[in-house]
Amino acid sequence: MDKKTRAVALLFCIAGFVVFAALAVYVAAGNRRGGVLPEGQQVKYAAVSLSDASQTASAVSSAVAAPDSDDEMVRVRDYAPDIRVDLKYAGKRNMTGKALYDYSDAYLRYGTVKKLIRAQKKLAQYGLGLEIWDAYRTVKAQKKLWAVCPNPAYVSDPSKGTSSHTRGCAVDVTLVDSDGTEMVMPTGFDNLTKLADRDYSDIDDEFARENAMLLEKTMKSCGFNAYQEEWWHFTDKDSYPVVKDFVPPR
Numbered sequence: 001m002d003k004k005t006r007a008v009a010l011l012f013c014i015a016g017f018v019v020f021a022a023l024a025v026y027v028a029a030g031n032r033r034g035g036v037l038p039e040g041q042q043v044k045y046a047a048v049s050l051s052d053a054s055q056t057a058s059a060v061s062s063a064v065a066a067p068d069s070d071d072e073m074v075r076v077r078d079y080a081p082d083i084r085v086d087l088k089y090a091g092k093r094n095m096t097g098k099a100l101y102d103y104s105d106a107y108l109r110y111g112t113v114k115k116l117i118r119a120q121k122k123l124a125q126y127g128l129g130l131e132i133w134d135a136y137r138t139v140k141a142q143k144k145l146w147a148v149c150p151n152p153a154y155v156s157d158p159s160k161g162t163s164s165h166t167r168g169c170a171v172d173v174t175l176v177d178s179d180g181t182e183m184v185m186p187t188g189f190d191n192l193t194k195l196a197d198r199d200y201s202d203i204d205d206e207f208a209r210e211n212a213m214l215l216e217k218t219m220k221s222c223g224f225n226a227y228q229e230e231w232w233h234f235t236d237k238d239s240y241p242v243v244k245d246f247v248p249p250r
Contacts, residue, residue, distance in 0.1 A: 072110045073110075075107055080113060085131070087106060088134060100141040107168065107246075109236065111236065111240075135171050136166070137165035138248075139162065142166050164235040167241070168246070171224075174232055175215055185212055186203045196229065197230070198226060198229075200212055
């Protein structure tokens with residue numbers, strides 16, 4: 001191999017090393033920006049701004065006929081199949097450490113579901129969507145939850161009436177990206193600290209603040225009230241009577 005050929009080969013080797021080093025730095029930086037939820041689920045730190053957003057809203061369609069009344073209890077995915085569901089009280093990933101439900105589908109008033117659909121369409125502009133952590137909660141489950149956490153700031157006392165969850169018009173939600181990966185938020189579910197409230201000034205992660213503020217703004221604009229102590233909890237502004245005879249199918 002002559003000197004010219006060796007020089008060209010050396011240049012190619014150097015260029016290849018530079019590209020490899022650059023890729024390694026990029027991957028490492030991406031890993032540093034990621035985090036892990038208590039459940040071990042990877043999250044992506046992503047700014048949420050309209051300039052970066054996908055402008056194509058996801059279509060929500062349903063083959064199930066709409067009920068005659070907004071009062072009717074319905075399965076969310078029958079009318080909003082692109083809203084993800086991960087009921088925390090159907091498993092052990094909650095403050096009780098055990099399952100409180102024997103069903104895994106989310107149920108709500110039809111009127112509440114229609115508002116969730118509007119929120120889902122708005123979030124689709126950002127390439128985001130909703131994931132439901134809790135929806136309709138039976139009175140029996142409410143009693144079990146109160147037994148573990150008899151704190152009215154976080155759990156409604158079942159002896160003093162029913163909560164908005166047991167009336168089928170409250171929902172606990174978080175944000176996910178288009179792949180269903182949970183976005184970084186101020187805390188995980190069932191966090192009973194001040195970090196979980198809606199005073200976001202004590203949240204150091206700017207992306208967590210932005211995501212929580214976007215979720216709150218979107219839900220409020222679609223007809224929900226935001227509970228001050230829990231960034232994930234929203235209640236339909238429309239009032240509904242107590243659910244007396246509805247039992248979610250297993």
